[in-house]
Amino acid sequence: MDGVFDVAIIGGGVIGSAVARELSRYQLRICVLEKELDVCNGVSGRNTGLLHSGILNEEGLLRTECCKEGNAEFEQVARELDVPFRRCGKLIVSFGEEERIRLEGLYRRGLKNGIPGIRMIGHDEIKEIEPNADGDFAIFIPSAGILCPFTYTIALAENAAMNGVTYYFNEEVTGIARAGDGMFAIHATSGTFVSRWAINCSGLSSYQISPMLGFDSYKPKRVKGQYEILDKKAGAYLSLPIYPTPNEYGAFDVHVTPTIEGNVLVGPTIENIGTELDYSATQEMINTLGCSGEKLFAQVKRDYYIRNYVGIFPTAEDPLTHAELDFQIQTKPSVPHAVNLVGINSPGLTSALPIARRVVAKVKEQELLIVNKTFNPVRKGIVRFSSLEREEQDRLIRQNPDYGEIYCRCECVTKAEIKQAIHNVLGVCTISGIKYRTRASMGRCQGGYCETRLTAMLQDELRLDKTDILLNKKGAYMFTGKVK
Amino acid sequence: MERRDVVIIGGGPAGLAAAVELKKRNIADVLIIEREKQLGGILRQCIHDGFGLTRFGESFSGPEYSQRFIDEAAALGIDAMTNATVIDLSPDKVVTVAAQDGLKRIQANAVILAMGCRERTRGALAIPGSRPSGIYTAGVAQSYMNLYNTMVGKEIVIMGSGDIGLIMARRFTLEGAHVKAVFEVLPYPSGLPRNIEQCLNDYDIPLYLSHSVINIVGDKRIEGVEVAQVDARMNPISGTNRYFPCDTLILSVGLIPENELSLAAGVELDVRTKGAFVDESHQTSVPGVFAAGNVLHVHDLVDFVSLEAESLAESAAQFIREGELPACGIALTPSPEIGHIIPQKISGTRDFQLSLRVRKPVGKCKIVVRQGEREIKSVSLPKAIPAEMIQFAVSCEKISSGEPIEVSVYER
Structure with missing residues (x-):
């Protein structure tokens, strides 16, 4: 496996990629071991794409602290990594007296957590902020925002790769041994990776990796959430996420969230599923999404359904109290050179870089890191033809005629963008890899027009x-x- | 900015037929814009025969049928931009086109919408289950097989009995794949009787009516589907579930007119057809913007697409010369038993062609066009099925007021 690594990161989701990126600021040989064929195929790619404010969790928790920190810095992060995002704010609406009381409780927590600019507003102001929202009262949270989780994870991973990190895909970790010299021997699909450090960022698998590394065993508790994606025609009617008041258990039922690209996400539903990893959508939940979604947003109509998906959130429970654990960033004297991340779920997307910095701090507690002077925090994404002004589009086509060939009609993605995606720096070569990097086939025809072009181009470009x-x-x- | 008398968006059967007829009516400056590298539209991948029986009295393959129009257009010197995609159409008829030599903006006097339709997807139907590979719409599978020489699978289940799915059932069988069954949620087929006969019955492929795929199984590649019988309200009947192992699921579950550009231009759409509201000239709610073919309403036969597109040429030519067309103030509405009608409004001063489809199969019946109490036209039919479009001419002679007109069907 190309010699010995200083750090092996297990898991290439948003957390693993953020850790890889932050560690690439130092002179280290780093690898990321990912069991899938691309980044963000697990928890990181199956969520609501929200830049959370920090109101949803109790004061003093690590997840609240990381969330607030991640929220506050995101303009700079988005600029550095070329990640589109919009600080659109968010509404948590209530109907009736019972909900108003719960909403006020949540509002007090927001104040206590120091969430900037939050306000309790009435019906008229709800309508001013979003005419298509409804409610008697609402908490308006101006600092909340939306971003594309695929773009963000890919940006972190690409920036890490630019700065020397090596990604290995299709490498599922099956066992970890420790040699006499203290090196980790990480057994994975294609062989053994040898590394001085091991960092567990494996999301849904973290409970399995944790004991392999020498940390505690955790019982996985998983929550399955189903979503429906709506056409951009519905997106035109929604400017910010609308959440209902949390239910009596403190959980949020189905909500509606605009995506940064202009679609609408309806969901998630909430199902406790134990240990099972089942990404199947069910008819029951499809029906629930329709009914619950429609109450919050009138454009939740069958005609606007594009696709559904399921996300599974890993939660870990405290072995003693059985309560849900806070984000865990663990080190252990008996297991030197290892960092164990467990219980990272929502708001993990918002918290990724703050978590990564805390991982770096843990590493620094055990060894002196030498700054990588060539580290470049700036990463440029593929220029999106559809997002440009007409003059700029014309200029691009004249530079490169491939920009004049529209391959995906729904999302207006050009041949030039697809070609760049196929030759991505991580070496991902799946259809969904191209999709997440360009949006080709994410539109209303779901690849009816472009898929034949994508597969033909993959064959040609990569032989x-x-x-x-x-x-x-x-x-x-x-x-x-x-055929013949 | 470049100016054109007519810009035709789409070089498939509708666009080609409209172009040829316009040119024949001495409209010199006609431009077809086609996003594919060749003209012909979806017919390029329809290598089976049966096209042209109505229009030419002869049976052609799709490519042969479209070549007739392509050759005629070439002989008439009609301009066509291929490999060029219209990315915007403004209400004042400025067409924005992306092509390899740059972004062009063209001011058109008249625009013909001929963009065709797209296939309804799994996502639009919200079919439950996992999301493995091996699920294709029938048209995409057809494109892979006939244009890319690519086999998508071997053990096939087809959901929906639309015509393309039926054609593909035969195509898969001829290429050595095993088509296990076709499942149709309705109690009657969606495709034409001749396709049921020639594509399923001739190859002993079972068609299960009132059946639907209720779950898709498989983590990587599709492994099978769960199918159930459905009741009259299309809800699965418990206890009727059956599992069919397969490596491919083909969806032939409906076509949707592709009207994103029409919407950008401010064209009003009819929820029944999902195409534009048009008058007897096939003019939309935006003056000078016309529509024909599957972008207007989904047709059963390409011959009718060609005929419809040809029929709008006279009015489009008149619009280009005179800058307007007679007002059409008389509304046409279908009764509940009729799915949709074209046109949805008329002037009352000209004869017109009426196109419609019934919602459910009916036996011996009479279709009646009525203005108030007055019968304007009636047509008797031995039967009417949703798969077949019904067309007939209506004379304006008996139309004597501006009252709305209703089109109804009566079973006898």
């Missing part, structure tokens, strides 16, 4: 056989061969 083309993972083949 792949038809049978090598994968949708998103090993075994998810697209074709069985030639």
Whole structure:
């Protein structure tokens, strides 16, 4: 495995990639071991894409602290990493007296947490902020925002890769041993990776990796959430996320959230599923999304359904109290050179970089890190043709005629963008990899127009056989061969 | 800015037919804009025969049928931009086109919308289950097989009995794949009787009516589907679930007119057709913007697409010369038994062609066009099915007022 690493990061989601990026500021040989064929295929890619404010968790928790820190700095992060985001604010609305009382409780927590600019508002002001929202009262949270979780995770990973981190895909960690010299021998799908440090950022698998590293065993408790994605035609009617008042258990039922690209997400539903990892959508939850979503936002109509997806949130419980654990960033004297991250769920996307900095601090407690003077925090994404002014579009086409060929009609993605995505710095070569990097096939026709072009271009550019083309993972083949 | 008499968006059967007829009516400056590298539209991938029986009295393959129009357009010297995509259409008929030599803006006097339709997807239907590979709409599978020489699978289940799905059932069988069954949620087929006969019955492929796929199974590649019988309200009947192992699921569950550009131009759409509201000239709510073919309403046969597109040429030519067309103030509405009608309004001063589809199959029946108490036209039919479009001419002679007109069907 290309020699010995200083740091092996297990898991290439938003947390693993943020840790990789922050550690690449130092002179270290770093690898990321990811079991899927791309980053953000687990928890990081299956969520609501919200830049949380920090109102949803109790004061004093690590998750609250990280969330507030991540929220406050996101303009700078977005600028450095070229990640589109919008600080659109958020409404948590209430109907009736019972909900108003719960909403006021939440508002007091927001004040205590020091969430900037939050206000309790009445019906008229709700309508002023978003005419398509409704409610008797609402908390308006101006610091909340929306971002694309795929773009953000990919940006962190690409920035890490630019700064020397090596990503290994299709590498599922199956065991970890410790050699006499203290080195970790990390057994994965294709062989053994040897590293001085090991960092567990494996999201849903973190409870399995934790004891392998020598940390505690945790019982996984998983929550399954189903979402519906609506057409941009519905998105035109929604400027900010609308949440209902938390239910009596403190959980949020189905909410509606605009995406940074202009669609609307309806969901998630909440189902406790134990240990099972099942990403199947169910008819029952499809119906629930329709009914509950419609109450918050009148444009939740069948005609606007584009696709559904399921996210699974890892939660870990305290072995003693059985309560849900706060974010855990653990080190242990008996396990030197290891950092164990457990219980990282919402607001993990917002908290990724603050968590990563805390991981770096833990590493620094055990060894002196030498600054990587060539570290460049700036990463540029693929220029989105559809987001440009007409003059700029014309200029690009004249520079590169591939910008004049629209491959994905719904999202107006050009051949030039697809080509850049195919040659991405991480070496991802699946159909979904291109999709997450360009939005091709994410629109209302779901690839009806562009998919044949994407697969043909993958074959041509990477000299792949038809049978090598994968949708998103090993075994998810697209074709069985030639017709003749 | 470049100026054109007519810009036709889409070089498929509708666009080509409109272009040829306009040119024949001495409209010199006609431009077709086509996003594919060749003209012909979806017919390029329809290598089966049966096209042209109505329009030409002869059976052609899709490419042969469209080549007739492509050759005629070429002979008439009609301009066509290919590999060029219209990305915007403004209400004042400025067409923005992305092409390899730059972004062009063209001011058109008249615009013909001929963008066709797209296929309804799994996501739009919200079919439960996992999201493995191996799920294709029928048209995409057809494109892979016929244009890219690519086999998408071997053990096939087809959901929906739309015509493309039926055609693909036969195509898969001929190429050595095994088509296990076709499931249709309605109690009657969505596709044409001739396709049921020639594509399913001739190959012993079972068609299950009132059945739907209720779950998709498989983590990587699709492994199978759960299917159930449905009741009259299309809800699955408990206890009827069956599991069909497969490596491919083909969806043929409906076509949706592709009207994103029409909406950008401010064209009003009819929720029934999902296409534009048009008058007897096929003019939309935006003066000088016309629509024909599957972008207006989904047709059963390409021959009718061509005929419809040809029929709008006279009015479009008149609009280009005179800058306006007679006002159409008489509304046409379908009765509940009729799914939709085209046109939705008329002037009352000209004869017009009426197109419609019934919502459910009916036996011997009479279709009646009535203004108030007055019957304007009636047509008797041995039967009417949703799969088949019904068309007939209506004379304006008996239209004597501005009252709305209703079109109804009566079973006899």
